[in-house]
Amino acid sequence: xxxxxxxxxxxxxxxxxxxxxxxxxxxxxxxxxxxxxxxxxxxxxxxxxxxxxxxxxxxxxxxxxxxxxxxxxxxxxxxxxxxxxxxxxxxxxxxxxxxxxxxxxxxxxxxxxxxxxxxxxxxxxxxxxxxxxxxxxxxxxxxxxxxxxxxxxxxxxxxxxxxxxxxxxxxxxxxxxxxxxxxxxxxxxxxxxxxxxxxxxxxxxxxxxxxxxxxxxxxxxxxxxxxxxxxxxxxxxxxxxxxxxxxxxxxxxxxxxxxxxxxxxxxxxxxxxxxxxxxxxxxxxxxxxxxxxxxxxxxxxxxxxxxxx
Amino acid sequence: xxxxxxxxxxxxxxxxxxxxxxxxxxxxxxxxxxxxxxxxxxxxxxxxxxxxxxxxxxxxxxxxxxxxxxxxxxxxxxxxxxxxxxxxxxxxxxxxxxxxxxxxxxxxxxxxxxxxxxxxxxxxxxxxxxxxxxxxxxxxxxxxxxxxxxxxxxxxxxxxxxxxxxxxxxxxxxxxxxxxxxxxxxxxxxxxxxxxxxxxxxxxxxxxxxxxxxxxxxxxxxxxxxxxxxxxxxxxxxxxxxxxxxxxxxxxxxxxxxxxxxxxxxxxxxxxxxxxxxxxxxxxxxxxxxxxxxxxxxxxxxxxxxxxxxxxxxxxxxxxxxxxxxxxxxxxxxxxxxxxxxxxxxxxxxxxxxxxxxxxxxxxxxxxxxxxxxxxxxxxxxxxxxxxxxxxxxxxxxxxxxxxxxxxxxxxxxxxxxxxxxxxxxxxxxxxxxxxxxxxxxxxxxxxxxxxxxxxxxxxxxxxxxxxxxxxxxxxxxxxxxxxxxxxxxxxxxxxxxxxxxxxxxxxxxxxxxxxxxxxxxxxxxxxxxxxxxxxxxxxxxxxxxxxxxxxxxxxxxxxxxxxxxxxxxxxxxxxxxxxxxxxxxxxxxxxxxxxxxxxxxxxxx
Numbered sequence: 001x002x003x004x005x006x007x008x009x010x011x012x013x014x015x016x017x018x019x020x021x022x023x024x025x026x027x028x029x030x031x032x033x034x035x036x037x038x039x040x041x042x043x044x045x046x047x048x049x050x051x052x053x054x055x056x057x058x059x060x061x062x063x064x065x066x067x068x069x070x071x072x073x074x075x076x077x078x079x080x081x082x083x084x085x086x087x088x089x090x091x092x093x094x095x096x097x098x099x100x101x102x103x104x105x106x107x108x109x110x111x112x113x114x115x116x117x118x119x120x121x122x123x124x125x126x127x128x129x130x131x132x133x134x135x136x137x138x139x140x141x142x143x144x145x146x147x148x149x150x151x152x153x154x155x156x157x158x159x160x161x162x163x164x165x166x167x168x169x170x171x172x173x174x175x176x177x178x179x180x181x182x183x184x185x186x187x188x189x190x191x192x193x194x195x196x197x198x199x200x201x202x203x204x205x206x207x208x209x210x211x212x213x214x215x216x217x218x219x220x221x222x223x224x225x226x227x228x229x230x231x232x233x234x235x236x237x238x239x240x241x242x243x244x245x246x247x248x249x250x251x252x253x254x255x256x257x258x259x260x261x262x263x264x265x266x267x268x269x270x271x272x273x274x275x276x277x278x279x280x281x282x283x284x285x286x287x288x289x290x291x292x293x294x295x296x297x298x299x300x301x302x303x304x305x306x307x308x309x
Numbered sequence: 310x311x312x313x314x315x316x317x318x319x320x321x322x323x324x325x326x327x328x329x330x331x332x333x334x335x336x337x338x339x340x341x342x343x344x345x346x347x348x349x350x351x352x353x354x355x356x357x358x359x360x361x362x363x364x365x366x367x368x369x370x371x372x373x374x375x376x377x378x379x380x381x382x383x384x385x386x387x388x389x390x391x392x393x394x395x396x397x398x399x400x401x402x403x404x405x406x407x408x409x410x411x412x413x414x415x416x417x418x419x420x421x422x423x424x425x426x427x428x429x430x431x432x433x434x435x436x437x438x439x440x441x442x443x444x445x446x447x448x449x450x451x452x453x454x455x456x457x458x459x460x461x462x463x464x465x466x467x468x469x470x471x472x473x474x475x476x477x478x479x480x481x482x483x484x485x486x487x488x489x490x491x492x493x494x495x496x497x498x499x500x501x502x503x504x505x506x507x508x509x510x511x512x513x514x515x516x517x518x519x520x521x522x523x524x525x526x527x528x529x530x531x532x533x534x535x536x537x538x539x540x541x542x543x544x545x546x547x548x549x550x551x552x553x554x555x556x557x558x559x560x561x562x563x564x565x566x567x568x569x570x571x572x573x574x575x576x577x578x579x580x581x582x583x584x585x586x587x588x589x590x591x592x593x594x595x596x597x598x599x600x601x602x603x604x605x606x607x608x609x610x611x612x613x614x615x616x617x618x619x620x621x622x623x624x625x626x627x628x629x630x631x632x633x634x635x636x637x638x639x640x641x642x643x644x645x646x647x648x649x650x651x652x653x654x655x656x657x658x659x660x661x662x663x664x665x666x667x668x669x670x671x672x673x674x675x676x677x678x679x680x681x682x683x684x685x686x687x688x689x690x691x692x693x694x695x696x697x698x699x700x701x702x703x704x705x706x707x708x709x710x711x712x713x714x715x716x717x718x719x720x721x722x723x724x725x726x727x728x729x730x731x732x733x734x735x736x737x738x739x740x741x742x743x744x745x746x747x748x749x750x751x752x753x754x755x756x757x758x759x760x761x762x763x764x765x766x767x768x769x770x771x772x773x774x775x776x777x778x779x780x781x782x783x784x785x786x787x788x789x790x791x792x793x794x795x796x797x798x799x800x801x802x803x804x805x806x807x808x809x810x811x812x813x814x815x816x817x818x819x820x821x822x823x824x825x826x827x828x829x830x831x832x833x834x835x836x837x838x839x840x841x842x843x844x845x846x847x848x849x850x851x852x853x854x855x856x857x858x859x860x861x862x863x864x865x866x867x868x869x870x871x872x873x874x875x876x877x878x879x880x881x882x883x884x885x886x887x888x889x890x891x892x893x894x895x896x897x898x899x900x901x902x903x904x905x906x907x908x909x910x911x912x913x914x915x
Contacts, residue, residue, distance in 0.1 A: 068760070071687075086756045159779045255771045255774070256752075256771070257763070257770070267752070269609065270627050270749050274633065
């Protein structure tokens with residue numbers, strides 16, 4: 001009786017009650033909120049996403065509105081970031097540039113997911129010749145230098161050789177190229193996850209009661225493989241932002257007049273000795289976006305790591 | 310022709326200047342621009358007299374050059390081993406060394422120096438005998454005979470004869486070669502059109518060896534008094550080298566063959582091309598310069614290279630570089646502005662497809678471009694507003710007379726677009742405007758054009774940057790693959806027939822106008838009064854401007870940066886006072902190289 005009474009007393013203590021009522025999500029959120037850099041990253045990401053979504057509402061003017069008579073103005077009350085060589089308001093260009101970067105980054109990562117995740121899932125689950133095929137493809141893609149392959153693909157697209165296949169939307173094309181050159185890590189991660197998870201007891205149990213392979217994959221394996229994938233996706237976004245900026249920097253990415261942060265930095269090089277503001281603000285925007293997503297990804301990784309539960 | 314040291318005329322800019330100030334300070338009354346205008350009276354009259362006068366048909370009395378003349382170096386000249394001239398060439402373009410291999414993909418600054426053209430021009434645009442020592446035309450103006458200078462030899466020991474030119478023209482017309490400049494001789498040389506279409510063999514072309522090995526005969530479809538001027542582009546290939554080593558034989562040191570003033574020493578892909586004096590040269594263009602180096606780089610890097618003394622010269626700088634140069638007392642004297650090749654930059658349409666079929670749409674675009682603001686805020690000394698095709702100073706130019714046809718008038722532009730069924734731009738498809746390997750200046754101008762079209766017509770225009778080859782192939786394709794583009798064209802020789810022939814049916818663009826074709830053909834073949842001929846060309850140009858196959862944006866008055874240690878007569882004022890490195894620059898077709906030397910204060914870049 002005494003033992004039972006002690007047990008009851010422990011169960012009613014505030015500590016025990018808190019442990020009982022916290023879900024995994026709450027624990028993860030708690031751990032996430034304790035990381036200052038992660039919170040900082042989250043704030044930046046939220047701000048940037050807000051910028052992208054509400055760009056038409058918050059930008060002083062449209063991205064393609066320019067007045068040559070206002071060209072090359074330094075930052076002032078009228079133009080807080082100054083104007084460029086054609087007379088675009090740099091605040092508007094930076095805001096829309098962020099929008100372009102995020103659209104490309106999210107689209108690229110999304111498309112990379114669509115390519116890499118099913119392949120990794122199938123390879124890990126089926127094994128055999130399918131696994132062999134996927135692994136060889138992964139090895140081929142790994143052997144190709146990503147940025148050079150992306151430049152090659154963009155050059156082919158820009159030459160019009162694929163005009164009958166691809167849409168005339170350069171943002172989509174850039175995202176597609178980044179996705180084609182960046183799906184490999186996602187595929188390998190997914191395959192590794194599946195290889196680990198498929199040996200778990202609950203999977204064996206599911207199989208033993210007659211679950212089909214499809215049901216096992218969708219109901220048991222995929223949901224448990226998602227958390228590491230979310231981290232990988234989050235960390236893939238800054239890489240995609242950099243890739244888009246890089247392609248635009250060398251002149252084969254987004255076409256004018258659609259603003260791209262990378263292109264704005266590239267164009268500013270000619271004027272760096274005269275108009276410092278042309279390169280500063282887009283560079284800051286790229287740096288903040290990349291830092292924000294990187295901090296957020298790191299924070300999520302630490303928060304979702306099951307070993308910390 | 311000895312080089313003479315010369316005091317160079319410096320820019321009139323003396324105080325610190327912002328970009329805006331600079332551009333305002335470069336109006337039409339700029340002394341250099343004024344000089345450019347003066348070219349009209351002299352050059353046009355001179356050209357007309359030289360090209361089309363009766364004497365031209367029967368013989369030549371042009372200034373002669375002495376083959377193999379020795380050069381006397383000025384006192385301040387650097388020693389021969391340091392007579393090296395450094396330039397930059399677009400790395401994406403440099404694929405060939407010869408005009409008849411690929412006009413738009415040759416390493417421009419060091420190409421065309423491995424043989425002599427039949428004719429070259431001096432800085433006053435006067436024809437000078439080069440590979441040909443004289444020429445004459447038949448009474449009907451359809452048979453042209455060039456007497457090839459004897460004594461020139463190829464580095465493989467073969468003499469330079471008329472057969473080399475015959476083979477070169479046949480190679481240019483060979484459809485298997487797919488030369489990118491075939492349009493130039495279309496409708497001119499007998500059989501050219503059929504040869505490039507594969508209907509006849511190139512050997513059946515109307516170019517042949519005459520009475521002996523040193524007589525070249527060119528037969529033309531129509532009376533062509535401009536043939537001698539066209540022969541500026543006649544840098545011959547070696548017949549023997551073509552037959553033994555095949556095309557592009559000048560791209561490798563081991564197969565390269567030259568009869569020009571220079572020979573290939575090095576071609577390191579994506580880095581540099583080096584050519585050095587040909588010790589066996591016996592032609593008419595002796596030089597003090599012993600080495601020409603073309604650094605292969607992106608145009609974006611030219612200014613940095615110039616600042617770092619890696620190159621001695623470049624032209625067409627972006628506005629920021631220009632401002633920096635002019636704001637610095639130590640560099641403003643290195644800035645020049647010349648007439649170049651009288652180029653015109655223009656937006657062109659594929660008028661065979663919608664929405665460009667509709668004249669009102671094209672007219673709307675032509676009225677939506679504010680060229681004066683473009684001049685003030687972007688171009689500065691790099692250009693002057695264009696409302697028609699022929700640049701001021703070029704024979705038959707009539708900019709003022711035609712200015713009202715494509716003038717800036719946004720209200721009219723909107724009205725025309727509305728009449729075409731696109732009120733306030735609604736329903737007008739988003740456009741992609743192709744750019745050909747754009748320079749930083751081109752990108753800025755194209756961006757400004759897109760902004761003006763958006764502002765005045767509410768039409769979205771995306772800029773599509775293409776490399777030289779992709780653009781050229783798409784442009785030359787029949788039917789053209791470029792619905793909308795922005796490009797330039799400059800003269801090949803100082804005659805309206807050349808500039809206007811860009812627009813003849815089956816030429817560079819898809820626009821076709823029988824009335825224009827007839828006016829152009831009649832004027833080109835006209836052997837009578839030169840003044841009457843000019844009027845005929847002006848009538849053709851008026852048709853062109855009114856039918857708006859293109860929106861003419863600006864005429865280039867090319868700004869140049871030249872290092873102070875690059876000296877010589879080439880930079881002396883021409884007959885009209887223009888002080889610049891004259892078109893076609895450092896090339897076999899001009900006298901620039903013979904008039905240039907490097908002074909002893911040049912930095913050591915060996």
